[in-house]
Amino acid sequence: MTKKTHDIWNARFINRIIDSMADGVFTMDDQGRISSWNPSMERISGYSATEALGQTCQLLQCSRCFGKNCPASIEKCRILEIGQSEAKECLLRHKDGHDVAVIKNASVVKDDDGQFVGIVETVTDMTELNRARERAEAAALRLAEVYQMNNIIGKSHAMKEVFQAIRVAAASEATVLIQGESGTGKELVAGAIHYNSDRHEGPMITVNCSALSENLLESELFGHVRGAFTGANRDRMGRFEEASGGTIFLDEIGELSPFIQVKLLRVLQEREIERVGDSRRRKIDIRIITATHKDLYTRVRDGLFREDLYYRLKVFPIQLPSLRERREDIPLLVDYFIQQMNKKTGKNVARISQPALRIFMDHPWPGNVRELENAIEHAFVLCDRDQIEVSDLPLEIRQPDINGACRDLPPVKSSRRKKLTQTELLDLLDACDWNKAEVGRRVGLSHTAIWKYMKKWDIPLQREK
Template identity: 40%
Template sequence: MDIGKQWRHIIDSVQDGIIIVDEKGCFVAANQTAQWITGYTEEELKGQSCRILNCTGCKIIGKGKGKNWCGLFSQGLIREKKCLITNRQNRTIPIIKSATVLFDDKKEIIGAVETLKDISENINYKNELASIKRMYHIDDGFHGIVGRTPVMQSLYELIESVASQDTPVMILGESGTGKEMVAKALHETGERASKPFVKVNCAALSEHILESELFGHVKGAYTGADSDRVGRFEAAHKGTIFLDEIGDIPLSVQVKLLRVLEEKMIQRVGANKSIQIDVRIITATNKNLEQLIKDGLFREDLFFRINVFPLTCPPLRHRKDDITLIIQHFINFHAEKTGKNILGITPEAMRLMVAYPWPGNIRELRNSIEYAFVLAREKSIGPEHLPEKIISHTSGETGSLKYLASKDTVFNDPTFEDTIKLGQSEKEKLLDALRQTDGNQSRAAKILGVSRITVWKRIKKYGIQLK
């Protein structure tokens, strides 16, 4: 059998795409799978530059042939590199590419053979698997976001619906609701997942610094600009840029940002040359942009450009049923981080946590668990380990716990009647009630007409030790 004559049937039977290019990067051949992946027929590809696939894994030099054409001819070999190509329908296809340079008898480069493996189905499978896990509560998290309530399930579905598109998304919600987590989930679920995710906190930067951060600058653009600098938009090329607190961007920067979004070109500060960029833009704010527009502080045209698909992160008080899950998530996280053998939270402490309104949302809850980890010594977090504001909320009291009073008070004379004397201070009343009840905090609370938590809080406040 003459295998040489059968090479065409052999490569067409291979499940991976196979393409052959000459030393100038022009297509010579493509098997059936490669035609299916790219959307082009072999006749349409032949003679065309490999640039038409816009492969993100190629370093095109374009100044001749062989090593002067692309980086592959210099390297000689590429193994399983994750890339994105653009097919004939202008859709982005994730692939894994391997390539080998071809030489003639004189060791001169005559071209290269590349294999392409379409992994888009694998990505779709992962997303479907994540949906199934959430449906049957196999996994509590969605790209790091914890929650099973209907309002969160709806948010996950919206994220999956828009993630695969480049539609601008604006994430709305109160401070601490997890807007950055949602932005990351959008990036990781979409087709740009393998590319950079760049965050910019617009509220943390002054007008002058913000422009340089976003668009970069050239050497000498202003005092202190000692060298060229790449901006965040350039750094996010082919990936996602997340503009957090976009409501704080000054009007002068808003004008330039709008131009970038419309023209997909940026210009470094101090330069007159434009640079083409390809980024997916996600924004977030906890401000009312429509009111800012009325006040003349935010451009209406920019608002409509970025608010194509709004997503709202619900506050924690609207998803109370998720609190137990989130608490356990943070307990597991801090247990691993600190090495403490803390396994959970007592029912009494959990009731306090659920009853609290959480104005700071997830961020405040996370900080509260971290606070409790500092104080806790046993395997469970109790009420005594929680921040004072959480305890005070239930009793309707405010103020700070102070551990400044005497530490040597001893209850050893239970000879008082169940009454509180007039004119006594708060501490004296507490001491009397505890002596009458042999230190029973629940009974003492009834005598004082307050909750048991208030009694416990006052014991801590005055440094009383029960014996």
């Protein structure tokens, strides 16, 4: 191949690369007139190459060129003198008249002898990135709205004390321990503290301490370095580091092993972490909120939880009342969940009947607010009127004594039972008199999971007569 042929081939290859680029690329001569215009520039600007060639870059009406409005000539923009401009976010005027957000950069190109060859400008379209930013900001705003205190429903004296505790905790940096039965809304309270605090612009990271083994939880919380263990193919940041500038919420803190308890105590004392397999200490700036449904003090007395860690965690304790301790809030909660389910399902249920509400008021609610929400969801499946009736309620709430219906059946451990067959489910439903919560307890699944199986196999929610 001759040098001339080689040069021609190289030029064609470079042109093809430029034409295939997602970024806009155009060149100008020493008079500031456009000499090339790739397809991405046509898309971004709306001007075809035919329309752009021979024009100056004023065609784009850039909102920022060296900090000024777009100059009228190449001399005024001083690109030949300066040699290059730093990348800047600016607006280009599209042929149709609307502005396009871009990042624009320009450089003078010279040959090996230092002679001027041309000017190259690159234009990166920021439209999709800006939309993604807006979507992320909107999602963060929606998340913050979920955790506002007006989404924690209650007017009882017990809940008024909780609201006051949230306000006080949000105004401080103290470590918070939230205690309460399962289903009382511990994560909502943790979120309300974070989103009403000075750290609300930072992340809120949630970790369920009972969901992972000791080794996995250590890596999840502290991160690891490459080669720390089998499968550690790269460095990984832990959840403590991810929460920098914000809050980490450690749920089910009572389930921590003694080893992780020691490591957490060190974090609380020194505000430093070490990744697994690493000796380097890393400073962290986080607020720690923990929660448990267990009596931590009893676990301390039983030797299952470190006393020094317990007192470090309960700098500011918040005790959440069970639903049976604030029954006056049940009508408010029912109305709230009905509104939420109307939005979710498109139905127009207006209320709950007085007999059904009376059953709700008398029920002990071992699952607390979460159980109440699931009961309303169950009622919406059956309800085809503007009012929830007693017949729409779950059987275990309508007939609480039914919970003993299948006590003679041995429980099935969840570690052994991961899936149900249709035949097994039908047999269990018959044995438990179609009490879905009891069936769930027998097989280690939630009654919501049992409902989903029934829906999958078109099994009616109530026994057919």
